[in-house]
Amino acid sequence: MANNTPYRLVTNLKYWLLASGGLVVGMALLYVSGLSWFEDHESFGTLANQLGGLLVASVALATLWDLVGRRSFFKEMLEVLELKQDVSASGLTGIGTDYRKIVDWDDCLHSAKRLDIFAAWATTWRNNNQVNLQQIASRNDAKIRVCLPDPTDPNCIKSLAARFNTSQNDVRGKINEAIEGYKKIDANGSATGRVEIYTTSVFRAFTAYRIDSQFVVTLYHHKDNRRGLFPALTCREGGSLFAFFEEDLEGTLDASTKVYP
Template identity: 65%
Template sequence: MTSNPYRRVTSLKYWLIAASGLGVGLIFLYVSGISWFDQHKGAAAFLNQLGGLIGASVALAVLWELVGRRSFFQEMLEVLHVKNDVDSAGLAAIGTDYSRVIDWEHRLDSAKRLDIFAAWATTWRNTHQTRLTRIANRPDAKIRVCLPDPADQDCVRSLATRFNMTEDRVRSKLNEAIDGYKSLDGPTASGRIEIYLSPVFRAFTAYRVDDTFVVSLYHHKDNRSGTVPSFSCHRGGSLYEFFEEDLEGVLNVSTKLYP
């Protein structure tokens, strides 16, 4: 029994109306069967059908009250709970293609702050080379890149295992990434490109474009084929706060390589 007095009153009214309706339906069924209606078959049939309709309607209403409404209410609670979780986390989009969880072209064209936390992100860098150069040339913009340290043996070994590469290949990819991000700055250091090296082993790739994080996970297969979960989250949500704190924590223990 519910402790809510308003709900108790509403339930009592409901059952009173249902009982009254059922009583009216039974009366119609009974009346349609008395002898007077033997001479008035049309009226008898009408009352009989009306009584049956009222009885069936009451039965359906009772079933809705006992089962349907409660099931619907529970389903709505689950939907609202999921929605609240999504809103609280600040989740904006999710899928298995990091190139589609945000409009990269639009966001990079107007970006003023870009953080890159990746193993090397060669494909992403080459795809957006022109836009990255434009960001680097804006006087009010900054790009921070956090890469694994190619001089850290443990980190290199972990990446070689992760990506099924030789350690020499990993070092080559890392040094290539360092040179690639340096080249965004032109012939002289402007201070708008910062490159950090850390021994932290990457468990995901993350990009922060102004107030949005885009995160792409890694799989555990022997090769890199196939898709992986990716999502974007915005400032103000718990996911954004986690990745922001995580990134700043890594940067704090990293060595600044450039400029």
């Protein structure tokens, strides 16, 4: 079978030829530096001895690098490249532990034409971005779709109450307040059609926002104390992560009940 690595063979051959030549020259310099002639020319003898020792040591170090270091470095680079390829294929553009800083929300929402919100209620996020959300809802070429839990589904309410360590009445109240809050974004509930609200009994494992061609996703943790930071990531359209969250969102919306307008 023909060898498929000719450049590698040529490179290795050049290296070993140079290394052999350097070793021969170094040994020769060490040898001649001990000849009687150099006893009368001590400075030349010292120079020849040092040059010979340097060549021999350099060849030895280079050989160790070629046999051990270069191969380890090559394997490390392969791991880095494979990771880079995985990240590129996934479309991951950012990752952190604070959804408030994972993207510039003002910049993302200011010119957004398509916004999908998949959350339990996202009261804090909605209040922080109220102005931008109203601006989006005021544009004829923009649309906001909101997918919230179903406040009339007992199992859904019970699951959310357990997740967020609160009462079922509080959960139901937060969801209803969110529904009314998102209605007000639509020109104070005038039903322009630019804001759509859906409810579903799907149990939420994360919060997701699709802003035009990117997703911002925040994960949940499962400890009793819900305070602290949460993993958050962003991904662009065209990557496998975006495709997953898009398919998941659209599938959920297809099985949801439209409650507004």
